Amino acid sequence: MTSGTLITLAPTGAESAKADVPALPVTVEEVAATARDGQALGAAVLHLHVRGTDTLPTLDLPRVREVVAAVRAESDLVVQLSTGGAVTDPADARLAVLDAEPDAASLSLGTVNFGRDVFANPWDLIVELHTQMQQRGIVPEYEAFDLGHLATLARLLDRHGPPHGGHVHVDLVMGVPGGMPGTTAALAACLPFLPAGATFAATGVGRTSLPVMLAALSAGGHLRVGMEDTLTYAPGEPVRDNAQLVARAAGLARIAQRPPLSTTEARQLLGIRPRTAPVPVEVPR
Numbered sequence: 001m002t003s004g005t006l007i008t009l010a011p012t013g014a015e016s017a018k019a020d021v022p023a024l025p026v027t028v029e030e031v032a033a034t035a036r037d038g039q040a041l042g043a044a045v046l047h048l049h050v051r052g053t054d055t056l057p058t059l060d061l062p063r064v065r066e067v068v069a070a071v072r073a074e075s076d077l078v079v080q081l082s083t084g085g086a087v088t089d090p091a092d093a094r095l096a097v098l099d100a101e102p103d104a105a106s107l108s109l110g111t112v113n114f115g116r117d118v119f120a121n122p123w124d125l126i127v128e129l130h131t132q133m134q135q136r137g138i139v140p141e142y143e144a145f146d147l148g149h150l151a152t153l154a155r156l157l158d159r160h161g162p163p164h165g166g167h168v169h170v171d172l173v174m175g176v177p178g179g180m181p182g183t184t185a186a187l188a189a190c191l192p193f194l195p196a197g198a199t200f201a202a203t204g205v206g207r208t209s210l211p212v213m214l215a216a217l218s219a220g221g222h223l224r225v226g227m228e229d230t231l232t233y234a235p236g237e238p239v240r241d242n243a244q245l246v247a248r249a250a251g252l253a254r255i256a257q258r259p260p261l262s263t264t265e266a267r268q269l270l271g272i273r274p275r276t277a278p279v280p281v282e283v284p285r
Contacts, residue, residue, distance in 0.1 A: 004261040005253035006222035006269060008045040008141075008171075008201060009038040009077075011242045013228025014057040014086040023241050024227055026051035032070040035077050037243045042250030042260030045078040046071060047106065047141075047224065049085070057086040059093040064100045076263045078272060080104040080141060083129055087117040091125050098132055103272050105133060106171070107140040109149035109156075113178025119145075126152065130160055139165045139272050141201075144172055145179035147186075150193040157195060165271020168198040171224055172216075175208035182208025184215040191219060199269065205229050213249060217256040225249045 011025050011034045018026050025034040035046050050067050052058035068079055081102040083094045098105060107129045108121045133140050140163045142153050153170065162168065172190055175182030180190075182204040194200055201222035204212025209230040213223055225245040233239045233248075250260045267274055 003258060004265060005217070005256070005258045006045065006199075006201060006261050006266055007043045007246060007249050007253065008047050008080070008222070008224040009034070009043040009242060009246055010047040010203070010224055010226035010228035011038070012049050012051060014049045016227070016231065018055040021227070021231060023239065025242065026055045028067055028070045031067055032074040034242050035071045036074040038246045039075045039077050039263065041243055041246040042253070043077060043246050044261050044263045044266035045080050045104070046075075047080045047082060047226070047228070049082045049228065059085050059089055059097055061096060061099055064097055068100050068102060078103045078263060078266055078270065080106060082106050084108050084119065084143070087114055087119045095128060095132065098136055098138060102138060104139040104141055104270065106143050107133070108143045108145070109152045110146065112145040112176065115177045126156060127160060130156055130163070134161070134164050137164050139163060139270050142168065142170045144170055144190070145176055147180060147190055147193065150190060154193070154195060167269070167271040168195045169270055170194060170198055170200045172200060172202045173205070174202060174212050175205035182212045184211065187212065187215045187219065203229055207232065213252055217252060217258065223249045223253065
Protein backbone atom coordinates (compact mmCIF):
# COMPACT_ATOMS: atom_id res chain seq x y z
CA MET A 1 0.00 0.00 0.00
CA THR A 2 1.49 3.35 -1.02
CA SER A 3 1.46 6.30 1.38
CA GLY A 4 -0.26 8.57 -1.15
CA THR A 5 -2.94 8.40 -3.82
CA LEU A 6 -2.38 8.92 -7.52
CA ILE A 7 -5.37 10.81 -8.90
CA THR A 8 -5.91 10.67 -12.65
CA LEU A 9 -8.32 13.10 -14.26
CA ALA A 10 -10.20 11.92 -17.38
CA PRO A 11 -12.02 15.13 -18.32
CA THR A 12 -13.66 14.51 -21.68
CA GLY A 13 -13.71 11.01 -23.19
CA ALA A 14 -15.12 10.17 -26.60
CA GLU A 15 -18.73 9.36 -25.77
CA SER A 16 -20.60 12.44 -24.54
CA ALA A 17 -21.66 15.25 -26.86
CA LYS A 18 -20.90 18.86 -26.00
CA ALA A 19 -24.45 19.79 -26.98
CA ASP A 20 -25.79 17.43 -24.32
CA VAL A 21 -23.18 18.29 -21.67
CA PRO A 22 -22.24 21.99 -21.95
CA ALA A 23 -19.71 21.72 -19.09
CA LEU A 24 -17.65 19.11 -20.98
CA PRO A 25 -14.22 20.57 -21.85
CA VAL A 26 -13.60 20.17 -25.57
CA THR A 27 -11.78 23.30 -26.81
CA VAL A 28 -8.03 23.70 -26.39
CA GLU A 29 -8.62 26.47 -23.87
CA GLU A 30 -11.19 24.49 -21.89
CA VAL A 31 -8.96 21.43 -21.64
CA ALA A 32 -5.92 23.49 -20.60
CA ALA A 33 -7.94 25.31 -17.91
CA THR A 34 -9.34 21.99 -16.67
CA ALA A 35 -5.80 20.62 -16.38
CA ARG A 36 -4.63 23.66 -14.42
CA ASP A 37 -7.59 23.53 -12.03
CA GLY A 38 -7.34 19.77 -11.64
CA GLN A 39 -3.68 19.91 -10.64
CA ALA A 40 -4.43 22.62 -8.07
CA LEU A 41 -6.97 20.30 -6.44
CA GLY A 42 -4.83 17.15 -6.37
CA ALA A 43 -4.77 15.52 -9.80
CA ALA A 44 -1.37 14.36 -11.05
CA VAL A 45 -2.21 12.65 -14.37
CA LEU A 46 -4.41 13.80 -17.25
CA HIS A 47 -5.99 10.99 -19.30
CA LEU A 48 -6.66 12.80 -22.54
CA HIS A 49 -9.12 12.28 -25.36
CA VAL A 50 -8.99 15.09 -27.93
CA ARG A 51 -11.88 16.82 -29.66
CA GLY A 52 -11.74 18.74 -32.92
CA THR A 53 -13.06 22.23 -33.64
CA ASP A 54 -16.41 20.57 -34.39
CA THR A 55 -16.35 19.20 -30.78
CA LEU A 56 -16.27 15.60 -32.07
CA PRO A 57 -13.58 13.08 -31.03
CA THR A 58 -10.49 13.23 -33.23
CA LEU A 59 -7.07 11.60 -33.51
CA ASP A 60 -5.85 14.28 -35.95
CA LEU A 61 -2.19 14.55 -35.00
CA PRO A 62 -1.76 18.35 -35.31
CA ARG A 63 -4.81 18.83 -33.08
CA VAL A 64 -3.52 16.28 -30.55
CA ARG A 65 -0.15 18.05 -30.45
CA GLU A 66 -1.85 21.42 -29.99
CA VAL A 67 -3.83 20.18 -26.99
CA VAL A 68 -0.80 18.48 -25.43
CA ALA A 69 1.23 21.67 -25.75
CA ALA A 70 -1.57 23.74 -24.20
CA VAL A 71 -1.88 21.36 -21.24
CA ARG A 72 1.87 21.49 -20.64
CA ALA A 73 1.83 25.28 -20.79
CA GLU A 74 -0.84 25.46 -18.05
CA SER A 75 0.15 22.56 -15.78
CA ASP A 76 2.79 20.03 -14.81
CA LEU A 77 0.38 17.10 -15.08
CA VAL A 78 1.58 13.81 -16.52
CA VAL A 79 0.05 13.83 -20.01
CA GLN A 80 -1.43 10.41 -20.73
CA LEU A 81 -2.96 10.16 -24.20
CA SER A 82 -5.70 7.65 -24.88
CA THR A 83 -4.81 5.14 -27.58
CA GLY A 84 -8.37 3.85 -27.36
CA GLY A 85 -9.90 6.86 -29.08
CA ALA A 86 -13.50 6.28 -30.05
CA VAL A 87 -14.77 2.75 -30.64
CA THR A 88 -14.86 3.44 -34.40
CA ASP A 89 -11.22 4.59 -34.71
CA PRO A 90 -8.90 2.36 -36.80
CA ALA A 91 -5.79 0.82 -35.29
CA ASP A 92 -3.31 2.85 -37.35
CA ALA A 93 -4.80 6.15 -36.16
CA ARG A 94 -4.74 4.93 -32.55
CA LEU A 95 -1.06 4.05 -32.85
CA ALA A 96 -0.26 7.40 -34.47
CA VAL A 97 -1.16 9.41 -31.37
CA LEU A 98 2.14 8.22 -29.88
CA ASP A 99 3.80 10.62 -32.34
CA ALA A 100 2.52 13.46 -30.12
CA GLU A 101 5.16 12.39 -27.56
CA PRO A 102 3.05 12.09 -24.41
CA ASP A 103 4.57 11.15 -21.07
CA ALA A 104 2.26 8.14 -20.92
CA ALA A 105 -0.51 6.46 -22.88
CA SER A 106 -3.32 4.06 -22.16
CA LEU A 107 -3.08 0.50 -23.45
CA SER A 108 -6.33 -1.49 -23.41
CA LEU A 109 -5.76 -5.18 -22.78
CA GLY A 110 -8.63 -6.78 -24.64
CA THR A 111 -11.78 -6.50 -26.70
CA VAL A 112 -14.94 -5.71 -24.77
CA ASN A 113 -18.58 -4.96 -25.48
CA PHE A 114 -19.04 -1.25 -24.86
CA GLY A 115 -22.77 -0.81 -24.50
CA ARG A 116 -24.12 -1.48 -27.98
CA ASP A 117 -20.66 -1.15 -29.56
CA VAL A 118 -17.55 -3.32 -29.62
CA PHE A 119 -14.23 -1.87 -28.45
CA ALA A 120 -11.75 -3.95 -30.44
CA ASN A 121 -8.29 -4.61 -29.00
CA PRO A 122 -6.83 -7.69 -30.72
CA TRP A 123 -3.60 -9.26 -29.50
CA ASP A 124 -1.44 -7.91 -32.34
CA LEU A 125 -2.51 -4.33 -31.60
CA ILE A 126 -1.81 -4.81 -27.89
CA VAL A 127 1.71 -6.05 -28.69
CA GLU A 128 2.35 -3.23 -31.16
CA LEU A 129 1.32 -0.57 -28.65
CA HIS A 130 3.42 -2.17 -25.92
CA THR A 131 6.56 -2.44 -28.03
CA GLN A 132 6.20 1.01 -29.61
CA MET A 133 5.89 2.57 -26.17
CA GLN A 134 9.01 0.69 -25.05
CA GLN A 135 10.92 2.05 -28.05
CA ARG A 136 9.64 5.64 -27.72
CA GLY A 137 10.10 5.99 -23.95
CA ILE A 138 6.37 6.28 -23.22
CA VAL A 139 4.97 4.75 -20.05
CA PRO A 140 1.81 2.67 -20.55
CA GLU A 141 -1.19 2.50 -18.28
CA TYR A 142 -2.68 -0.94 -18.86
CA GLU A 143 -6.48 -0.76 -18.93
CA ALA A 144 -8.41 -3.87 -17.90
CA PHE A 145 -12.15 -4.01 -18.50
CA ASP A 146 -12.49 -7.61 -17.31
CA LEU A 147 -10.63 -10.18 -15.25
CA GLY A 148 -9.37 -12.04 -18.32
CA HIS A 149 -7.54 -8.91 -19.45
CA LEU A 150 -5.14 -9.37 -16.54
CA ALA A 151 -4.23 -12.79 -17.90
CA THR A 152 -3.44 -11.07 -21.19
CA LEU A 153 -1.19 -8.63 -19.33
CA ALA A 154 0.75 -11.50 -17.75
CA ARG A 155 1.26 -13.08 -21.17
CA LEU A 156 2.29 -9.72 -22.67
CA LEU A 157 4.93 -9.04 -20.04
CA ASP A 158 6.24 -12.60 -20.19
CA ARG A 159 6.68 -12.53 -23.96
CA HIS A 160 7.65 -8.91 -24.59
CA GLY A 161 9.25 -7.66 -21.39
CA PRO A 162 8.45 -4.91 -18.92
CA PRO A 163 7.17 -1.49 -19.96
CA HIS A 164 9.35 1.56 -20.35
CA GLY A 165 10.28 2.77 -16.88
CA GLY A 166 10.03 -0.76 -15.48
CA HIS A 167 6.90 -0.20 -13.38
CA VAL A 168 3.53 -1.81 -14.19
CA HIS A 169 0.47 0.33 -13.48
CA VAL A 170 -3.00 -1.00 -14.22
CA ASP A 171 -6.32 0.81 -14.38
CA LEU A 172 -9.34 -1.38 -13.60
CA VAL A 173 -12.17 0.11 -15.66
CA MET A 174 -15.36 -1.00 -13.94
CA GLY A 175 -19.03 -0.57 -14.62
CA VAL A 176 -18.91 -0.44 -18.44
CA PRO A 177 -21.98 -2.26 -19.81
CA GLY A 178 -20.31 -5.40 -21.16
CA GLY A 179 -17.30 -5.34 -18.81
CA MET A 180 -16.81 -6.21 -15.17
CA PRO A 181 -19.25 -4.64 -12.71
CA GLY A 182 -18.28 -1.72 -10.51
CA THR A 183 -18.41 -3.60 -7.20
CA THR A 184 -16.10 -4.30 -4.30
CA ALA A 185 -16.32 -8.03 -5.07
CA ALA A 186 -15.19 -7.53 -8.68
CA LEU A 187 -12.31 -5.31 -7.63
CA ALA A 188 -11.19 -7.80 -4.98
CA ALA A 189 -11.32 -10.62 -7.55
CA CYS A 190 -8.82 -8.76 -9.76
CA LEU A 191 -6.18 -8.07 -7.14
CA PRO A 192 -4.59 -11.56 -6.96
CA PHE A 193 -4.00 -11.44 -10.73
CA LEU A 194 -2.03 -8.18 -10.78
CA PRO A 195 1.66 -8.66 -11.64
CA ALA A 196 4.05 -8.71 -8.69
CA GLY A 197 5.02 -5.17 -7.74
CA ALA A 198 2.29 -3.55 -9.83
CA THR A 199 0.14 -0.66 -8.67
CA PHE A 200 -3.46 -0.22 -9.69
CA ALA A 201 -6.09 2.45 -10.03
CA ALA A 202 -9.80 1.93 -10.45
CA THR A 203 -12.34 3.76 -12.57
CA GLY A 204 -16.02 3.49 -11.73
CA VAL A 205 -18.25 4.37 -14.69
CA GLY A 206 -21.53 6.15 -14.06
CA ARG A 207 -23.24 5.40 -10.76
CA THR A 208 -20.40 3.05 -9.77
CA SER A 209 -17.96 5.96 -9.43
CA LEU A 210 -18.25 6.46 -5.68
CA PRO A 211 -18.35 2.80 -4.55
CA VAL A 212 -15.37 1.98 -6.78
CA MET A 213 -13.39 4.89 -5.33
CA LEU A 214 -14.07 3.70 -1.79
CA ALA A 215 -13.19 0.10 -2.63
CA ALA A 216 -9.97 1.12 -4.37
CA LEU A 217 -8.81 3.27 -1.47
CA SER A 218 -9.55 0.50 1.02
CA ALA A 219 -7.40 -1.90 -1.02
CA GLY A 220 -4.43 0.47 -1.35
CA GLY A 221 -5.29 1.47 -4.92
CA HIS A 222 -5.36 4.75 -6.79
CA LEU A 223 -8.19 6.70 -8.42
CA ARG A 224 -9.35 7.88 -11.83
CA VAL A 225 -12.21 10.34 -11.97
CA GLY A 226 -13.68 12.76 -14.49
CA MET A 227 -16.51 13.58 -16.84
CA GLU A 228 -15.35 10.91 -19.27
CA ASP A 229 -16.63 8.36 -16.79
CA THR A 230 -19.48 10.00 -14.89
CA LEU A 231 -21.81 12.94 -15.43
CA THR A 232 -23.82 12.65 -12.20
CA TYR A 233 -22.38 13.82 -8.89
CA ALA A 234 -25.27 12.46 -6.82
CA PRO A 235 -28.76 11.17 -7.64
CA GLY A 236 -30.52 13.92 -9.54
CA GLU A 237 -27.46 16.22 -9.40
CA PRO A 238 -25.43 16.65 -12.61
CA VAL A 239 -21.66 17.12 -12.32
CA ARG A 240 -20.84 20.82 -12.31
CA ASP A 241 -17.33 20.41 -13.72
CA ASN A 242 -14.28 18.16 -13.51
CA ALA A 243 -12.88 20.15 -10.59
CA GLN A 244 -15.82 18.99 -8.49
CA LEU A 245 -14.91 15.34 -9.12
CA VAL A 246 -11.20 15.85 -8.43
CA ALA A 247 -11.99 17.66 -5.19
CA ARG A 248 -14.16 14.78 -4.00
CA ALA A 249 -11.51 12.18 -4.86
CA ALA A 250 -8.81 14.21 -3.11
CA GLY A 251 -11.00 14.57 -0.04
CA LEU A 252 -11.62 10.85 0.15
CA ALA A 253 -7.90 10.16 -0.29
CA ARG A 254 -7.14 12.42 2.66
CA ILE A 255 -9.82 10.73 4.77
CA ALA A 256 -8.07 7.42 3.96
CA GLN A 257 -4.81 9.04 5.19
CA ARG A 258 -3.32 8.63 1.73
CA PRO A 259 -3.27 12.21 0.41
CA PRO A 260 -2.93 13.01 -3.30
CA LEU A 261 0.49 12.52 -4.85
CA SER A 262 2.17 15.53 -6.43
CA THR A 263 3.10 15.44 -10.10
CA THR A 264 6.74 14.84 -9.11
CA GLU A 265 5.74 11.90 -6.91
CA ALA A 266 3.51 10.55 -9.68
CA ARG A 267 6.42 10.55 -12.12
CA GLN A 268 8.57 8.72 -9.60
CA LEU A 269 5.87 6.11 -9.01
CA LEU A 270 5.20 5.49 -12.70
CA GLY A 271 8.81 5.58 -13.86
CA ILE A 272 8.39 8.73 -15.95
CA ARG A 273 11.40 10.99 -16.35
CA PRO A 274 10.79 14.64 -15.45
CA ARG A 275 10.33 16.87 -18.47
CA THR A 276 13.29 19.10 -19.22
CA ALA A 277 13.35 22.38 -21.06
CA PRO A 278 14.71 22.18 -24.61
CA VAL A 279 18.35 23.14 -25.02
CA PRO A 280 18.64 26.44 -26.94
CA VAL A 281 20.20 26.08 -30.36
CA GLU A 282 22.44 28.87 -31.59
CA VAL A 283 21.66 29.91 -35.15
CA PRO A 284 24.72 31.05 -37.16
CA ARG A 285 24.50 34.66 -38.26
